Amino acid sequence: MTARLRVHSFSMSLDGFTAGPDQSLGDPLGVGGEQLHEWAFATRTFQGVHGDDPSGSTGIDDQMAAKGEVGIGATIMGRNMFGPVRGEWPDESWTGWWGPNPPFHHAVFVLTHHARPPVEMDGGTTFHFVPDGIESAREQAIEAAGGLDVRIGGGADTIRQYLRAGLVDVLHVAVVPVLLGSGERLFGDLPGITDAFDVRFTPGDAVLHVEMTRR
Amino acid sequence: MTARLRVHSFSMSLDGFTAGPDQSLGDPLGVGGEQLHEWAFATRTFQGVHGDDPSGSTGIDDQMAAKGEVGIGATIMGRNMFGPVRGEWPDESWTGWWGPNPPFHHAVFVLTHHARPPVEMDGGTTFHFVPDGIESAREQAIEAAGGLDVRIGGGADTIRQYLRAGLVDVLHVAVVPVLLGSGERLFGDLPGITDAFDVRFTPGDAVLHVEMTRR
Numbered sequence: 381m382t383a384r385l386r387v388h389s390f391s392m393s394l395d396g397f398t399a400g401p402d403q404s405l406g407d408p409l410g411v412g413g414e415q416l417h418e419w420a421f422a423t424r425t426f427q428g429v430h431g432d433d434p435s436g437s438t439g440i441d442d443q444m445a446a447k448g449e450v451g452i453g454a455t456i457m458g459r460n461m462f463g464p465v466r467g468e469w470p471d472e473s474w475t476g477w478w479g480p481n482p483p484f485h486h487a488v489f490v491l492t493h494h495a496r497p498p499v500e501m502d503g504g505t506t507f508h509f510v511p512d513g514i515e516s517a518r519e520q521a522i523e524a525a526g527g528l529d530v531r532i533g534g535g536a537d538t539i540r541q542y543l544r545a546g547l548v549d550v551l552h553v554a555v556v557p558v559l560l561g562s563g564e565r566l567f568g569d570l571p572g573i574t575d576a577f578d579v580r581f582t583p584g585d586a587v588l589h590v591e592m593t594r595r
Numbered sequence: 596m597t598a599r600l601r602v603h604s605f606s607m608s609l610d611g612f613t614a615g616p617d618q619s620l621g622d623p624l625g626v627g628g629e630q631l632h633e634w635a636f637a638t639r640t641f642q643g644v645h646g647d648d649p650s651g652s653t654g655i656d657d658q659m660a661a662k663g664e665v666g667i668g669a670t671i672m673g674r675n676m677f678g679p680v681r682g683e684w685p686d687e688s689w690t691g692w693w694g695p696n697p698p699f700h701h702a703v704f705v706l707t708h709h710a711r712p713p714v715e716m717d718g719g720t721t722f723h724f725v726p727d728g729i730e731s732a733r734e735q736a737i738e739a740a741g742g743l744d745v746r747i748g749g750g751a752d753t754i755r756q757y758l759r760a761g762l763v764d765v766l767h768v769a770v771v772p773v774l775l776g777s778g779e780r781l782f783g784d785l786p787g788i789t790d791a792f793d794v795r796f797t798p799g800d801a802v803l804h805v806e807m808t809r810r
Contacts, residue, residue, distance in 0.1 A: 395782035557794035567610035
């Protein structure tokens with residue numbers, strides 16, 4: 381069985397935005413964007429993966445968040461999700477938002493236009509930098525996953541690139557009952573997406589879970 | 596109590612489109628757009644209002660559709676919802692899509708750039724043509740509604756104009772689990788919408804019902 385490319389717990393406002401307007405280094409989620417992630421922060425899964433003291437909700441939102449931790453052997457992310465540094469890497473000092481022991485514990489492939497040697501972190505996470513495109517990152521990640529699936533972490537632009545290439549197998553979107561008015565979209569101008577997925581709605585505690593599975 | 600402007604049973608695809616791409620006179624809902632309305636056609640409310648023989652589903656989708664028929668004394672719609680004729684009216688022959696006895700049974704105000712005398716239909720529906728803007732249509736409709744509410748029928752562009760003006764009090768959107776890829780959007784570039792509404796999700800039989808109520 382071929383490894384699948386999966387997206388999990390990707391939050392979107394009711395009006396279709398995955399980040400608010402006016403994103404900046406100081407406000408990477410854009411104005412109002414932090415509201416999109418409150419449901420996930422509240423879950424035991426998130427608290428357990430990202431915190432020292434597992435607590436948090438254990439309802440449907442948690443069950444859906446937990447699916448994203450199962451059967452994943454490697455992660456792909458865009459450079460903006462890795463960090464705020466743009467352009468050439470000034471030095472090797474930036475090693476992600478997650479501290480010395482990132483919560484991945486496997487190989488992470490960062491899409492970038494600027495090559496850089498791999499960075500080995502505590503706990504089994506190694507950041508690899510991929511300057512030669514999404515197809516190369518996919519191949520390397522599948523190889524590294526050793527038979528498990530590959531999670532595309534984000535952001536929206538990275539997911540859209542893989543959607544446009546027809547390479548996303550599972551896409552779990554959490555629709556949050558807030559309106560951001562404007563911002564960065566996940567969907568739109570993706571003609572190939574029509575009829576490509578089975579779509580299932582599951583009402584959660586704080587959000588609507590949408591599971592899209594490639595037909 | 597002031598009359599409210601209400602939108603009901605307005606369908607939107609998961610990716611945010613209220614009509615598919617390539618709308619034309621022969622395909623007014625755009626490619627794939629008819630899928631957005633299947634949930635409503637299936638309800639007893641729709642069959643009862645638009646058909647001779649009331650039948651159809653009686654679950655949550657029907658209950659939500661039925662709310663749009665309660666307490667409405669007048670309707671506002673865009674010209675494209677009234678018919679396919681563009682520009683100056685060539686004659687008085689077009690009287691809507693709905694036959695001699697339209698399902699409104701009250702005054703209907705059609706936004707248009709081209710004035711035309713009112714058209715009185717069977718069953719109490721009169722079409723009035725409003726060339727002087729959404730605020731004028733609102734005032735006339737509230738007057739005609741005689742203490743009841745005003746329903747904004749659509750389409751998306753008309754609803755967006757009223758949203759932008761801050762004049763929509765209730766907006767019920769049915770999110771349909773299909774992807775259209777591209778098309779006409781309801782939401783986007785509406786900065787004033789942030790924090791303007793309470794948002795409630797109600798899972799239906801075939802769709803997710805979103806009820807937005809002005810705070």
